[in-house]
Amino acid sequence: MRLLICLLFLGFAARAQDINAHGAGVLFHNGVYYLYGEIKKGKTWLVPGQTWEDYRVPAGGVSCYSSRDLVHWKNEGIALVPTVGDPSSDLDTGRVIERPKVIYNARTRKFVLWMHIDRNDYSYARVGVAVSDRPQGPYRYLGSMRPNGQESRDMTVYQDADGRAYLIYASENNKTMQVCLLSDDYLRPTAVYRRILVGQRREAPAVFKAQGRYYLITSLCSGWDPNAATYAVADSMLGQWRQEGNPCVGAGAESTFGAQSTYVLPLSRGRFLFMADRWNKTDLERSGYLWLPLTVDDGRVEVRHEGERYVIGGLALISYEMRVRGAVTGYSFLRCYTATDSLLLEYRAPVNEAQSGNYTETPPGTAYVRIGVSEGLSADSLHVELNAGEDHASHAPLCDLRQYMRPFWKGDTVYNETVLLDDSGGRLLYQPDRILAVRNYGLDTVFRLGVDYRLEGRRIVRLPGSRMRFRAGATFDKKDLAWYNLQSQWVVVSYTHHDRWRGPVPVYSGARLPRVEGLLRKSGARGHVASTKVRIVAYGMSITRGMDVSGYDGVAPYMPTYVSLFGKAVQARYPRAAVELYNAGLPGSTAAWGAQYAESYVVPLQPDLVLLDFGMNDFWRMRPAEFGDSVKAMIRKIRAGDPKAEFILLSNMKFDPAYVADSDRNKAFYVGNLAGYRDVLRSLEGNGVVGLDMTDISDVLYREKKAKDCVVNPLHPNDYLARWYAQGLTRLIVKDED
Ligand code: GAL
Numbered sequence: 001m002r003l004l005i006c007l008l009f010l011g012f013a014a015r016a017q018d019i020n021a022h023g024a025g026v027l028f029h030n031g032v033y034y035l036y037g038e039i040k041k042g043k044t045w046l047v048p049g050q051t052w053e054d055y056r057v058p059a060g061g062v063s064c065y066s067s068r069d070l071v072h073w074k075n076e077g078i079a080l081v082p083t084v085g086d087p088s089s090d091l092d093t094g095r096v097i098e099r100p101k102v103i104y105n106a107r108t109r110k111f112v113l114w115m116h117i118d119r120n121d122y123s124y125a126r127v128g129v130a131v132s133d134r135p136q137g138p139y140r141y142l143g144s145m146r147p148n149g150q151e152s153r154d155m156t157v158y159q160d161a162d163g164r165a166y167l168i169y170a171s172e173n174n175k176t177m178q179v180c181l182l183s184d185d186y187l188r189p190t191a192v193y194r195r196i197l198v199g200q201r202r203e204a205p206a207v208f209k210a211q212g213r214y215y216l217i218t219s220l221c222s223g224w225d226p227n228a229a230t231y232a233v234a235d236s237m238l239g240q241w242r243q244e245g246n247p248c249v250g251a252g253a254e255s256t257f258g259a260q261s262t263y264v265l266p267l268s269r270g271r272f273l274f275m276a277d278r279w280n281k282t283d284l285e286r287s288g289y290l291w292l293p294l295t296v297d298d299g300r301v302e303v304r305h306e307g308e309r310y311v312i313g314g315l316a317l318i319s320y321e322m323r324v325r326g327a328v329t330g331y332s333f334l335r336c337y338t339a340t341d342s343l344l345l346e347y348r349a350p351v352n353e354a355q356s357g358n359y360t361e362t363p364p365g366t367a368y369v370r371i372g373v374s375e376g377l378s379a380d381s382l383h384v385e386l387n388a389g390e391d392h393a394s395h396a397p398l399c400d401l402r403q404y405m406r407p408f409w410k411g412d413t414v415y416n417e418t419v420l421l422d423d424s425g426g427r428l429l430y431q432p433d434r435i436l437a438v439r440n441y442g443l444d445t446v447f448r449l450g451v452d453y454r455l456e457g458r459r460i461v462r463l464p465g466s467r468m469r470f471r472a473g474a475t476f477d478k479k480d481l482a483w484y485n486l487q488s489q490w491v492v493v494s495y496t497h498h499d500r501w502r503g504p505v506p507v508y509s510g511a512r513l514p515r516v517e518g519l520l521r522k523s524g525a526r527g528h529v530a531s532t533k534v535r536i537v538a539y540g541m542s543i544t545r546g547m548d549v550s551g552y553d554g555v556a557p558y559m560p561t562y563v564s565l566f567g568k569a570v571q572a573r574y575p576r577a578a579v580e581l582y583n584a585g586l587p588g589s590t591a592a593w594g595a596q597y598a599e600s601y602v603v604p605l606q607p608d609l610v611l612l613d614f615g616m617n618d619f620w621r622m623r624p625a626e627f628g629d630s631v632k633a634m635i636r637k638i639r640a641g642d643p644k645a646e647f648i649l650l651s652n653m654k655f656d657p658a659y660v661a662d663s664d665r666n667k668a669f670y671v672g673n674l675a676g677y678r679d680v681l682r683s684l685e686g687n688g689v690v691g692l693d694m695t696d697i698s699d700v701l702y703r704e705k706k707a708k709d710c711v712v713n714p715l716h717p718n719d720y721l722a723r724w725y726a727q728g729l730t731r732l733i734v735k736d737e738d
Contacts (some may be wrong), residue, residue, distance in 0.1 A: 026100035079137030147189035224281035296476035307372025430497035442556035503700030538611030544585030591630035603641030615652030624676025659714035
């Protein structure tokens with residue numbers, strides 16, 4: 001049944017943009033479902049002088065759609081046409097025409113349409129009635145009234161099996177509801193009515209009958225904002241109504257999944273469809289719909305949600321947090337689906353102290369995700385961040401990427417080397433012959449020799465009164481594992497030199513990457529016209545993703561991630577190759593995660609070349625042998641998808657040695673693990689697998705300069721160190737980049 005209703009809803013949702021039927025109701029007549037709703041069209045505006053958020057949109061009358069299966073809908077046109085330019089008319093577009101509901105009177109053979117009629121400030125509080133000989137209208141408006149002199153705002157009608165019909169409406173300044181019996185022809189309220197849910201401030205009523213009892217779902221009065229629904233039960237429409245609690249179950253239940261009830265449609269065999277509106281208060285025309293299965297089991301009404309649905313593409317970071325109520329054990333889930341609704345991957349996160357959440361990545365091919373909780377649980381609050389932590393604004397880099405890709409270990413010019421000045425200054429990698437420029441990190445300020453700084457061998461010394469940023473050593477917390485953030489605090493120096501790099505030098509390894517080499521060579525071959533696809537997938541953790549280079553953090557000079565710099569450099573060298581680059585780096589991920597999910601994240605992309613970059617989240621726990629097993633598992637799984645896939649294994653840069661205090665008993669373990677990972681990766685090199693040793697490169701840099709010149713925080717490279725990654729990778733597959 002759930003599947004069926006999902007299908008119904010998907011069918012409806014797919015056409016939702018074509019359907020304009022809010023606050024809707026349904027009439028089932030002669031095998032056809034007729035859907036009636038408010039037509040919301042035009043610009044939303046806020047009524048001045050109100051104490052509440054009285055957002056309005058022109059009242060467009062009542063729409064009608066018909067369907068035999070609840071999936072395919074035909075637009076039957078406007079069932080009740082509004083009037084234009086006559087403010088005295090109930091149906092004027094400047095008025096309120098809401099929550100239309102139609103019932104059929106078998107005796108008079110008339111279709112009767114009831115609706116909420118109001119003025120913009122909701123002071124009119126009346127119910128209107130219209131009539132037609134045909135279900136789809138046009139309806140003839142008969143007028144509006146206050147039943148028995150009582151206010152009537154949010155309302156619905158209910159037709160019982162015995163032919164009696166009732167009007168149910170929020171009255172008494174929305175504090176109390178009333179149920180009023182309609183006349184036999186359904187055109188007038190009778191004097192028979194009852195006050196129900198007294199003083200409870202309920203509205204948005206939806207009535208249905210199940211197993212001989214009457215149920216009434218309502219919302220609290222909070223304008224267009226969603227709140228928790230409740231259901232009440234009674235033995236007869238004019239009987240005693242008893243509130244039973246929230247029928248909604250699952251993440252988002254506390255806000256009726258972001259929606260407000262409007263109707264409950266009985267289907268065959270005791271099944272029901274719960275229909276609700278997802279108001280978009282500042283753009284009411286774009287309000288959505290939510291249809292969910294409703295069940296009644298032993299008197300208990302439940303509206304379940306398969307999880308909140310979010311549209312998000314593949315390789316995107318997503319995070320959510322929720323507060324959970326209910327069973328002692330259970331989990332929250334994140335399910336990733338394709339555009340054709342097949343489940344790609346499910347993540348489960350345990351519930352701990354009534355909290356659950358996750359931060360993860362969607363696999364390629366994801367079109368949307370659902371977030372929810374396991375059976376027996378409900379979520380009290382759900383906070384979701386799509387594309388978590390990524391800067392949405394795209395900024396063109398302010399730095400010269402060609403200069404940035406000149407290898408640091410070659411030539412005689414260094415561009416924009418970062419130095420964190422402390423109280424006394426900071427050290428360059430090489431002895432400068434000539435300083436070309438010293439700038440701030442954002443590159444918009446040039447510092448002057450003799451004014452801002454002077455040179456002492458390899459040291460830049462900050463002069464008193466200098467505009468250059470510095471970071472006094474004493475401002476660093478000396479605690480074990482004390483975090484810091486140096487983003488943008490460096491100065492950058494361009495200079496010439498003639499001394500040489502004494503650390504490891506990445507060497508061209510094309511011969512061991514025959515596939516990539518072949519593709520690139522082919523694209524570069526004379527006379528080759530069609531572009532040759534070269535697909536590169538980076539699979540790793542935060543550093544891979546780009547944390548925290550300037551482009552990733554959205555600060556000047558907006559340098560792209562190392563993966564992207566690498567892709568651009570390969571593309572620039574082989575303009576006729578079509579380099580396709582995918583970054584599947586998940587911040588926080590471990591090699592074990594990489595091994596577990598390689599089939600989901602890498603294989604579907606059918607890469608020619610895979611960069612494997614793990615370690616920064618592993619050295620805390622994992623010994624080199626196990627780390628090696630994870631990397632081997634990744635290679636095996638990816639090769640099972642394509643035996644010719646090739647790999648570059650990046651060994652992890654070192655963390656800032658000061659991050660772990662010397663007194664920390666585990667320091668040797670951590671440091672030893674990182675060195676061990678480097679060795680184990682080296683042992684995996686061979687045909688189709690080459691390595692880039694960032695462990696040793698970073699180690700030499702930290703000794704020649706200092707770690708804080710090269711990292712943003714203890715674990716992530718800055719633009720300078722990230723460029724060593726990009727330059728090193730490029731050198732492995734591009735022979736003559738100069
Ligand atoms: C809601 C009501 C809607 C509409 C809205 C106006 O509470 O359920 O139908 O009237 O207020 O703010």
